Amino acid sequence: MLTRTPGRVPPPSVAADDGDELHFCSTCAFSAACLERGYDKGRLAELHVLVEHTPPIREGEHIFREGDEFNAIAAIRAGTVKTYVTDLEGREQVQGFFLPGEVIGLNAISQSRYPCNAVALETVLLCRFSFPKIATLATRMPGLQQKLFELLSEDIGKASRLAGDFTADERMAAFLLLLSRRYAERGLSPTRFRLTMARTDIANYLRLAAETVSRVLKRFQADGLILVERREVELLDVPALQAIAASVLRN
Amino acid sequence: MLTRTPGRVPPPSVAADDGDELHFCSTCAFSAACLERGYDKGRLAELHVLVEHTPPIREGEHIFREGDEFNAIAAIRAGTVKTYVTDLEGREQVQGFFLPGEVIGLNAISQSRYPCNAVALETVLLCRFSFPKIATLATRMPGLQQKLFELLSEDIGKASRLAGDFTADERMAAFLLLLSRRYAERGLSPTRFRLTMARTDIANYLRLAAETVSRVLKRFQADGLILVERREVELLDVPALQAIAASVLRN
DNA sequence: GGGCTGCCTTGACTTAAGTCAACCGGGAGT
């Protein structure tokens, strides 16, 4: 069952009666979304029973694999998840990285099977939402339906972001700034963070060679834009990075 | 109001009482989707009043522009639509082409404004679905909600399709085969069709130079894969094209 | 400690595709 996790809790716009046992974890996007929209307790309780908090999933373990039966979407409570597909020649193609507070499995909604693999890059905790059930509930909760529409729509934007013919510099700067923004949204430092994924994963995700990632990071550091120490990164000149990434983050 | 358009009509799984005035155009994805799922007449009527058939939109005219208030999604009844954004330097970036039976405006669902421009490449006819209304209706029609989820989810897949580091040949072959498939879905010839968009638009969409598009098409023709005559195309060797496009259309 | 192993970096070379510039050819308007 849901329990309030320690740490930053977004203030619910509707105060929950603290006497009962309805508590929502601070990083659960759905629970938060519902709280924000001020649903009555009966409906929160309905959502509540759909949520399953998973035990820890360790680094390298899969959350789902391509072709598995689609039965749930999941909000990440802790850790980083990488999604990827395997192409015809057996090479891995990284599709995305998911941080705490983000939702995986959405792109499976139109199919009966997951279209990609999801693997933990660090120990991961999830809130699972069994799918047919949450869709049924959404028919009675317009706010939840709207939230699902929004999450799907956002994913369309994310998916097309790297589709342009961008330079290695543009891709790398955009990648760093988007990570920064996502960490900031979680209340973490937007200028100092850890790259939880390997260089080869970053390269694969950005459709660059690993060598290129290495060279670009080195040059960014030489130009005083960033500071890299193994997987720790500090953004020193955000405006300059924004100028470089402008065409990716666009308009 | 909706009238049955001439031409191919998908057989509804629930026979409509032909005596009343509820007729749905054959290319309207939503109406068809609802018919397929066998909703009762009362609900079809509800959907019915949301649909607006637009007058013809001529080549070069805009359907919506980036920043316009989002108020509807639209299924295309006839013509081709190009969506694009304008980057910081004022250059156009083509996001997609939409054929009859396809739905535009979905990527605006999470925002209050359209995130891109939509322009007619040929005379276009639309079925418009006023948005807040159709979402409200979806809360009472699980099949419609599911259809919206599916359309959104498919768009995620489409958006990420060209994101890889593919060669010009792979992109071009995949483009031709995807067009072919889309025409086939409409009951048109999958091997002979017209490119309704300019070479420069194709190039921009595929993130190639127009010169490269020209050269690749020429080489495909020299190799006996296709036959190009101005904007008319015939696919001569689909298996060979599939082999080239395999890594784009993947797995 | 010694030697793996995996991840990362560095340098030298190659190539796919972009850019630049010129030209072609059909359709529209005078």
Place this chain on the structure above:
DNA sequence: ACTCCCGGTTGACTTAAGTCAAGGCAGCCC
């Protein structure tokens, strides 16, 4: 009929980034 113009094509050159090969460095196990 003439010209203009735009979309498309062609050829010569350039370049960003990939590939190949080698080497470094941290952590792990024996």
